[in-house]
């Protein structure tokens with residue numbers, strides 16, 4: 014019994030339901046990749062499967078479109094696998110349990126649905142399967158491991174691709190067309206630790222109660238960064254109190270704005286009251302400064318067990334200066350798209366290891382030279398405080414280009430069909446499109462869009478049946494209009 018069999022467009026939902034029966038966590042794409050190869054072979058379509066399990070299926074132009082430049086339709090085959098705590102769903106082998114709610118939405122019971130990006134795959138297969146849709150030559154490119162490291166896109170050999178337009182179907186809001194994304198890099202400053210015996214009273218300081226959020230998509234909210242606020246607290250304290258840091262730890266992920274940061278300091282007994290007073294005053298300032306986005310912010314000061322070792326004064330000072338001065342948050346705004354962050358960074362993690370204090374900083378920008386400028390600024394600061402710095406994980410941006418034929422054609426097509434003017438925007442986060450922009454010839458135009466999908470990457474993920482249908486109508490009309 015198929016759950017989606019009465020939904021229209023029939024083929025789209027049929028293929029989508031097929032996909033939900035095949036496990037396809039990132040890194041576990043063999044079976045779904047083989048399914049795509051089999052699909053192509055059954056229809057005598059040219060197909061390539063590479064080592065990374067990416068699949069490219071090619072279909073010739075339909076009659077009258079032979080002389081039009083080809084189109085690349087692109088999505089990713091892997092999905093984020095999240096489930097509710099009580100669920101015993103096994104993503105390695107169980108099919109998802111689809112259900113239709115209120116005739117309006119499709120969910121998977123207790124798990125992610127994989128509409129991100131199974132819907133793109135279903136659209137592509139439905140188009141390839143059809144013999145009535147008119148279109149230029151199609152190269153359908155389905156990548157692997159998008160949700161983790163963009164491994165598929167990184168590995169993909171694009172030299173055989175001939176299309177002059179790339180339609181990336183991996184956006185989650187219908188009527189919003191994406192025409193750019195950020196690139197980025199991770200940097201890892203490190204301060205070598207020198208220890209001495211712990212020689213004071215032990216106090217634990219914590220900046221807590223912050224909301225955090227995604228360091229790309231939510232950086233514009235200008236929420237507090239617990240690590241940075243700890244830097245400010247320690248610097249302020251250092252003006253009036255003599256203390257040493259023993260340990261400092263804050264943040265959980267490089268791409269999450271840290272919600273709390275804890276430090277243990279060693280301080281003379283007579284100065285404990287002073288520390289408490291300074292922290293109370295700072296808490297008032299923080300509450301005032303962040304009253305809109307982070308009203309629950311607070312500073313906790315409490316006695317702790319004495320430790321064996323503390324950082325020397327020199328290391329304590331280097332650490333405080335670094336954390337206080339290192340840039341964080343929005344660095345520049347786009348001058349082309351209102352309200353879009355162009356460059357930012359997130360001091361995501363500070364961690365005390367056996368022999369060093371390690372920071373992880375996530376830098377993003379839509380302009381590569383600005384990414385590098387921020388890296389250099391952190392490097393200069395490292396030099397000034399005697400820290401070292403490593404970097405890795407660089408990924409390319411897709412810089413917004415206001416002149417775009419595919420944008421104009423997409424807007425016109427959508428508007429003619431539905432009488433609605435789509436919104437044009439760019440994302441302050443990395444997309445596979447950035448990698449394609451870098452790999453493909455510079456005259457290839459890219460646009461990213463998709464139907465309404467909600468609560469993506471959570472067990473509540475669901476899509477709008479109507480929007481999936483509407484977007485398919487738009488997509489097929491767009492192909493037709495390419496002539």
Ligand SMILES: [Zn+2]
Nearest residue numbers: 129130159183
């Ligand atoms: Zn996706």
